[in-house]
Amino acid sequence: MTIKSLARALPLLLVGWMSILVIIALLTDDAPAYVVLLPSAALLNDLPDTTSIIAASSYSVTLASDQSGVARALYGSGAWLVLPAGLPGCLPLPQQ
Helix, strand or coil, X not given: CCHHHHHHHHHHHHHHHHHHHXXXXXXXXXXXXXXXECCCHHHHHCCCCCEEEEEXXXXXXXXXXXXXXXXXXXXXXXXXXXXXXXXXXXXXXXXX
């Protein structure tokens, strides 16, 4: 694999991975929290009543909610990109 083909493949891999995360956020309510990237001031003022801000920075805000359909509600409030947070991923959690 040459550097040129790797330079083409990595952006496609990133877009594919982000797309899968967006689909997971929209179709399931399994995530304990959600990360909104590049939140606007309007979004922060118009958050659904059932959401709680866990952490915030200038480029992201992490939210939690007990309500179903949180990602759709965040997109409806003006979020650009909502990703699930706190999921264990493909590997099982270690036994404690």
